[in-house]
Amino acid sequence: MTAPGYRLTVERTGVLLRPNNARVLYRPFEPPSRERAMKIVARVMELSDAAVEILLAAVLSEFHGRHQRLQQFFSDRFEVVQQHLLTDRPLAESRRQLIGAYFTQEYALESAALFNPSIVWHPDQAGLPEGSRRFILSLRAVGEGHVSSVGFRSGLVDADGRISLDSPTGYVTAPAVVANAQYDKDLFLRKLSELGIVDSVVEAVFGGLEDRFTLGELAAAVARVARQQRGRRGDWEPYERAIMALARANYEIECDPASDVSERVIFPYSPAETNGIEDARFVRFTDDDGSVRYYATFTAFDGSVVLPQFVETDDFVRFRVSTLNGPEIAGKGMALFPRKIAGCYAMLSRQDGENLFYMESDMLHFWHSKRLLMKPTEPWEYVQIGNCGSPIETEEGWLVLTHGVGAMRKYSIGAVLLDLDDPTRVLGRLREPLLSPTENERAGYVPNVVYTCGAIVHAGRLVVPYSMSDYVTAFATVRLEELLGALTAGR
DSSP states (O other), X not given: OOOTTOOOOEEEEEEEEOOOTTOEEEEEOOOSSHHHHHHHHHHHHTSOHHHHHHHHHHHHHHHBTTBSSHHHHHHHHHHHHGGGOSOOOOOOHHHHHHHHHTTEEEXXXXXXXXXXXXXXXXXXXXXXXXXXXXEEEEEEEEOGGGOEEEEEEEEEEOTTOOEEEOOOOSOOOOOEEOTTOEEEHHHHHHHHXXXXXXXXXXXXXXXTSOSEEEHHHHHHHHHHHHHHTGGGHHHHXXXXXXXXHHHHTSEEEEOOTTSOGGGOEEOOOXXXXXXXXXXXXXXXXXXXXXXXXXXXXXXXXXXSOEEEEEEEESSSSEEEEEEOBSTTOOSEEEEEOSSOBTTBEEEEEETTSSSEEEEEESBTTBOXXXXXXXXXXXXXXXXXXXXXXXXXXXXXXXXEEEEEEOGGXXXXXXXXXXXXXXXTSEEEEOSSOSBOOOGGGSOSSSSSBEEXXXXXXXXXXXXXXXXXXXXXXEEEEEEHHHHHHHHHTXX
């Protein structure tokens, strides 16, 4: 524990990242019924060729400069809705695009808030001034309907610890779903078993698949078995839905490699994510062989069920999203350690919504055990505690930023120090918060909150991006030596 009265000097940098409601992306517009969709298509089909050309030109003129590859998206939307046409006669490309435009909408992904940042070192560190390092910031962006997605920004920390953010471009484009993404059959079957979905008919689906298969191949196998099970359709349908839902919760997406980091976004895709993706905690993970990958956990929400998910990427261009599995996968706020410990993956978690736990596993996607690590102890954390991102390795131990919730549901950021070889041993713990909301940080989307999903160390300082009341993102720094001194003062 920290010695009573030990004071830390935390510098609020004044660097702010505010939500921008002008940053919009195009999304499918889905009418509430097939009948409504057919009426829209019919109305466009009644237009003359000249009227189509005029209307399409007006749409493109109005939305020019707000989007990239908009016409391609209109064409893609037409391919989805052409089933509502009453004729097979060929249509001019302009009419196809105009129909697509009526089934497209804009979404301002950060119109409400931009907060809960995570930070990692950028995979590209070329061409920088001496002593500077480039970082990638992931943020929870909240738009209409409280739907959350993961947005990105980039910036620099110079040799003196000064922070600068790169200006975002004017574009945001949702990534493309990788059509030929492959699934591992053994892993998929293990996930189904975890869910209790085991049946001879289910085995028949996978018996006809190779060791690695695509979504299309799986859908064809499911359809084949469905035809064979016509006599017991009611019994088979729950299995069919579960198989396809699991498949869609495990997917790959790819951004344009030429796009700026600020143009990329992980937007809800699977049924489990319909109400948003929350609080990604990215970590730069170094494997036993020295190879480096970026992993993240986030919370998927469908309006009623919270589902922890896992993200993998090498370059922040292509992302693989998958489910986390096992009896101990529950709740929010899971954070992976940046390397294995004693040959196992390790993670911090908060399954019960109150206490902080330590987890370990020999597989990234399956977690079967947990151990209680810390309980709320100080008044500012009496309601609950949790982690604020992945642990940071230091010479003194694993530095973990925590959050505590106190009276009036006030959120503060604390810090603990864990043993390097045995992270279940708590070596030190701040008695007072590292950061608590000041008077000008209390007002926002959710008042009285400071929160972060990760920090980095550079030039002898801990750099902490943090959200102010779930609305704006700010930055604070503290000397690492001073913080570690506070954490070890009571030893």
